[in-house]
Amino acid sequence: MKDKKLVICDSDNEYLSVVQAYLQKRKPVGYEVMVCNSIDKVIAASKEIDIEILLIGESTYVDNINDISVQKIFILQENGMCGIKGYSAVSKYQSIENLISTVLDEFARDEECNSRLRRGKKNTKLVTFYSPDRHRGLMTSALAYSEVLTDMGNKVLFLNLEAFSGFEEILGQSYESDITDFMYFALRFSDKLMFKLEAIKHTVHGVDYLPPANDFADIMGIGESEWRMMFDALLFGSEYDYVVVVLTEANQGFYHILERSDRVLNLIGETSQSQAKIRQYEKILRTRDMSKVLENSIIYGLFKDWDRDSTNLHSLSGAAIGGFMRQLLAQDMERYMG
Secondary structure (H helix, E strand, C coil), X not given: CCXXXXXXXXXXXXXXXXHHHHHHHCCCCCEEEEEECCHHHHHHHHXXXXXXXXXXXXXXXXXXXXXXXXXXXXXXXXXXXXXXXXXXXXXXXXXXXXXHHHHHHHHHHCCCCCCCCCCCCCCCEEEEEEXXXXXXXXXXXXXXXXXXXXXXXXXXXXXXXXXXXXXXXXXXXXXXXXXXXXXXXXXXXXXXXXXXXXXXXXXXXXXXXXCCCCCHHHHHCCCHHHHHHHHHHHHHHCCCCEEEEEXXXXXCCXXXXXXXXXXXXXXXXXXXXXXXXXXXXXXXXXXXXXXXXXXXXXXXXCCCCXXXXXXXXXXXXXXXXXXXXXXXXXXXXXXXXX
């Protein structure tokens, strides 16, 4: 199915040029954003395409807006003095990224709006990182791997399911929503997951990510069926080339995620205890008749002082650990891409 249509209509051509400049750098996943400088152009377009969301400038608004077939209309509020009622309003003068994020989040929460289910155009691959001995380099190496994939021209979504990620402090970010809010939509609004993703995702070195759970108990309370639903949406309904997951046993979808993975990368240490833990993990998979997971797995260890230049998560692909993960990916690429 084609991308959903989000139309921005405003008579301010300078404003539209700012919108277009943003869209040239970053297009919302799964959407085609059109810009128009008159309502007549929107009306004409609506006769040829299905428009889900229309954003219209406060000073551009006209009464015949009702002639447009659209699920939800937002008024781009300029000074709030025009007295337009009956529509949602959003501040026009904010970053385009925040504007689109706010709009998609409200659309996702509107129970009166029914989004069309869509199947993604790409064959999204799921790559899972897991460490039976909870190696402290798991998240860093997984994110470095993701950044390398992005440098290669891929669209990547990174999900950290660790109980304690430390992302807010490490990245200097403050998150109003996290992955558990996204999972809430897997239950109530399964057809709108992509809207919610676009609304709450952040980016590091070109890699999109959902903020990890603030409280690990929230992750533990999500059942396997919800994880199944979420990964169905991501793997069959998104435009990502790869979804990279950092997995722990605190997840009720643990075995399902392993089975769904195109590749599982197991990070282990060099101690005898680490070796014993990976062998126990492999034994459990065989007992559960999950030998396919073992066939799709790579066991790797990190080099000495791997964390020396790995503190800046925005530039891991250029650090030594990025070079290591690039080499690991290159060695596996022929089989992996098959």
